[in-house]
Amino acid sequence: MSDAKISIRNLYKIFGKSPDSVLALVREGLSKEDLLAHHDHVLGINDVSLDIQPHGLQVIMGLSGSGKSTLIRHINRLIDPTAGEILIDGEDVLRMSERQLRDLRRFRTSMVFQKFGLLPHRRILQNVAYGLQVQGRSETDSTRAARHWIARVGLDGYENHYPAQLSGGMQQRVGLARALATDADILLMDEAFSALDPLIRTEMQGILLELQQELHKTIVFITHDLDEALRLGDNIAILRDGAVVQQGSAQQIVLRPADAYIHDFVKDINRGRVIRLGSLVEGDAPEGPVLPHDTLLEDALLHLSDAPGQRVAVSDRTGRIVGGVDLKSAIRAIHA
Amino acid sequence: MDFLTTFPSMGRADLAALRRGIDAGFRDFSREWGEAIEAFFHPLLRFLVWFDNLLVNTPWPIILGAIGVLVWAGSRSWLMTLGSVAAFFLIGYFGMWHDTMSTLAIISVATILCVAIGIPLGILMARSNRAQSTITPVLDVMQTIPSFVYLIPVVMLLGIGRVPGLIAVCIYALPPIVRLTNLGIRLVDRDVLEAATAFGASNWQKLWGVQVPLALPNIFAGINQTIMMALAMVVIASMIGVQGLGVPVLRAISNQYLALGIMNGLAIVALAIIFDRVSQRYGQRLQAHRKGQGQ
Numbered sequence: 157m158s159d160a161k162i163s164i165r166n167l168y169k170i171f172g173k174s175p176d177s178v179l180a181l182v183r184e185g186l187s188k189e190d191l192l193a194h195h196d197h198v199l200g201i202n203d204v205s206l207d208i209q210p211h212g213l214q215v216i217m218g219l220s221g222s223g224k225s226t227l228i229r230h231i232n233r234l235i236d237p238t239a240g241e242i243l244i245d246g247e248d249v250l251r252m253s254e255r256q257l258r259d260l261r262r263f264r265t266s267m268v269f270q271k272f273g274l275l276p277h278r279r280i281l282q283n284v285a286y287g288l289q290v291q292g293r294s295e296t297d298s299t300r301a302a303r304h305w306i307a308r309v310g311l312d313g314y315e316n317h318y319p320a321q322l323s324g325g326m327q328q329r330v331g332l333a334r335a336l337a338t339d340a341d342i343l344l345m346d347e348a349f350s351a352l353d354p355l356i357r358t359e360m361q362g363i364l365l366e367l368q369q370e371l372h373k374t375i376v377f378i379t380h381d382l383d384e385a386l387r388l389g390d391n392i393a394i395l396r397d398g399a400v401v402q403q404g405s406a407q408q409i410v411l412r413p414a415d416a417y418i419h420d421f422v423k424d425i426n427r428g429r430v431i432r433l434g435s436l437v438e439g440d441a442p443e444g445p446v447l448p449h450d451t452l453l454e455d456a457l458l459h460l461s462d463a464p465g466q467r468v469a470v471s472d473r474t475g476r477i478v479g480g481v482d483l484k485s486a487i488r489a490i491h492a
Numbered sequence: 493m494d495f496l497t498t499f500p501s502m503g504r505a506d507l508a509a510l511r512r513g514i515d516a517g518f519r520d521f522s523r524e525w526g527e528a529i530e531a532f533f534h535p536l537l538r539f540l541v542w543f544d545n546l547l548v549n550t551p552w553p554i555i556l557g558a559i560g561v562l563v564w565a566g567s568r569s570w571l572m573t574l575g576s577v578a579a580f581f582l583i584g585y586f587g588m589w590h591d592t593m594s595t596l597a598i599i600s601v602a603t604i605l606c607v608a609i610g611i612p613l614g615i616l617m618a619r620s621n622r623a624q625s626t627i628t629p630v631l632d633v634m635q636t637i638p639s640f641v642y643l644i645p646v647v648m649l650l651g652i653g654r655v656p657g658l659i660a661v662c663i664y665a666l667p668p669i670v671r672l673t674n675l676g677i678r679l680v681d682r683d684v685l686e687a688a689t690a691f692g693a694s695n696w697q698k699l700w701g702v703q704v705p706l707a708l709p710n711i712f713a714g715i716n717q718t719i720m721m722a723l724a725m726v727v728i729a730s731m732i733g734v735q736g737l738g739v740p741v742l743r744a745i746s747n748q749y750l751a752l753g754i755m756n757g758l759a760i761v762a763l764a765i766i767f768d769r770v771s772q773r774y775g776q777r778l779q780a781h782r783k784g785q786g787q
């Protein structure tokens with residue numbers, strides 16, 4: 157797709173002494189284990205192609221060591237690839253000069269880190285203003301913007317604290333505010349919430365979703381947590397050994413896992429909160445209640461059991477009735 | 493079996509010729525360049541003399557006051573401030589004021605010089621592994637070679653006086669500040685540095701906005717060490733014409749004046765303790781934000 161915000165094409169990254177010498181072997185299908193065992197190189201990214209749409213939230217998921225951090229660091233070229241292309245707004249990141257690259261990082265991308273990456277010797281206000289100062293904005297300008305974003309993430313009153321004085325959750329709010337303050341339209345988040353405990357993590361996800369509704373950034377969000385992926389992601393890509401094994405919406409992945417690895421990944425989740433009625437439509441619509449196609453099964457169950465014949469009609473986006481779903485198939489979908 | 497018991501050394505005559513050759517070569521070099529090198533160091537001498545005169549000629553109450561203010565600014569401790577002023581008062585009371593001021597002058601100038609050379613050198617080492625592997629052995633030599641050995645060429649080149657003394661002190665006192673600046677910068681958290689890179693910071697912005705500020709506690713430890721080592725050189729430096737507390741100590745050694753030696757020795761110790769405690773306190777205060785105190 158040419159209208160993608162970020163477009164990654166046939167990306168390879170091999171770590172080791174002379175990556176180019178083993179690239180051909182990897183292209184021919186040499187596995188990560190064999191590459192390490194026989195050639196002493198680590199396969200970081202293996203032929204990844206991914207189009208990330210503007211204003212969407214793309215989740216990249218995978219187990220530890222699957223190459224998530226490596227992949228996201230290619231987007232702002234903190235890591236140089238062994239082969240492949242990365243386009244942002246159609247512009248080749250790999251062809252950028254040192255200067256252009258700096259401008260890309262200053263004005264068009266910003267990043268949130270798992271370990272926060274705050275500057276310990278600066279107060280919160282100066283931390284949030286950091287990106288703006290690097291851009292060369294004036295002191296008053298950057299301070300004003302920083303105050304605004306500190307308020308937006310709910311840290312009013314902490315401007316003059318040092319990072320070490322805040323809890324992990326608060327520190328990551330600072331990280332988020334710092335990233336948002338630069339007005340970059342691409343937000344890269346590498347396991348941004350993984351270091352937080354579950355309650356705080358859910359809260360941060362809420363803050364992110366709320367801000368995104370208004371800001372419409374292009375977000376690349378990395379996580380190893382499926383629940384987080386399902387809650388946040390419009391689109392999810394799953395990595396294994398540096399390769400994308402499946403990508404699609406949450407529902408597509410849950411309903412049709414591409415292989416045993418992904419099946420394992422998704423088997424423990426609450427499917428009722430992922431699958432929507434629209435995917436189960438079968439046969440004619442009954443008389444009686446009508447539910448929209450994007451109703452979650454969990455929410456539909458009560459209506460289904462109350463409906464005459466335990467069957468409801470389903471309407472599409474325009475309100476047109478497209479067919480029906482019965483309780484039995486809904487329960488079967490949840491417990492598959 | 494002669495071969496095994498006598499080491500196959502160069503012949504006595506050859507060795508003497510070699511040494512003579514080197515000596516003559518260096519003598520020629522110093523004749524040729526001595527004046528130019530002296531001229532090069534002249535501004536340093538002027539500064540040193542000016543600073544020495546300033547300390548010696550300023551009325552003592554003003555100096556005591558200034559010491560009090562500086563110690564307070566560095567340590568924020570009343571006890572330390574009062575202690576330092578009292579120590580200086582006693583030093584003056586026992587007739588060592590003049591020599592102490594001279595020592596203070598040379599230590600200060602040596603420290604300024606070491607910081608001015610050492611920090612940039614340390615930064616260079618931190619940024620390039622090649623620089624690190626070239627400079628480290630030089631620092632090793634500077635720290636381990638007996639000071640008397642490098643006094644010889646320095647004196648041959650520049651004669652006896654304050655500048656050669658200053659150079660000797662600096663050769664000995666420079667390594668810690670270089671090493672600790674390098675170490676401090678290399679120890680800066682990689683995640684923090686990566687964050688700065690990700691926001692588009694240039695190398696310059698990273699150096700002054702992140703690396704140096706975060707390395708500051710280590711750099712300060714280096715400055716502290718440098719001051720201590722400069723003080724340790726005071727007696728040796730006085731052998732080649734540096735004024736100060738080292739001179740009476742030397743006199744005491746050669747004439748077996750016990751009391752004179754002890755008094756001046758204690759004055760040097762007092763200076764060392766004051767410098768050490770104040771700079772350590774200051775270094776600790778710089779780090780307060782890390783532990784989440786200070787505000």
Ligand SMILES: Nc1ncnc2c1ncn2[C@@H]1O[C@H](COP(=O)(O)OP(=O)(O)OP(=O)(O)O)[C@@H](O)[C@H]1O
Binds near residue numbers: 219227
């Ligand atoms: N600088 C490097 N040198 C050598 N190998 C590396 C380097 N960086 C990453 N790797 C390897 O590349 C692979 C992918 O690492 P990466 O950090 O991207 O994984 P990840 O999915 O982010 O894992 P985690 O969830 O633990 O953060 C791993 O096998 C890792 O050992």
Ligand SMILES: [Mg+2]
Binds near residue numbers: 224225226347
């Ligand atoms: Mg990672």
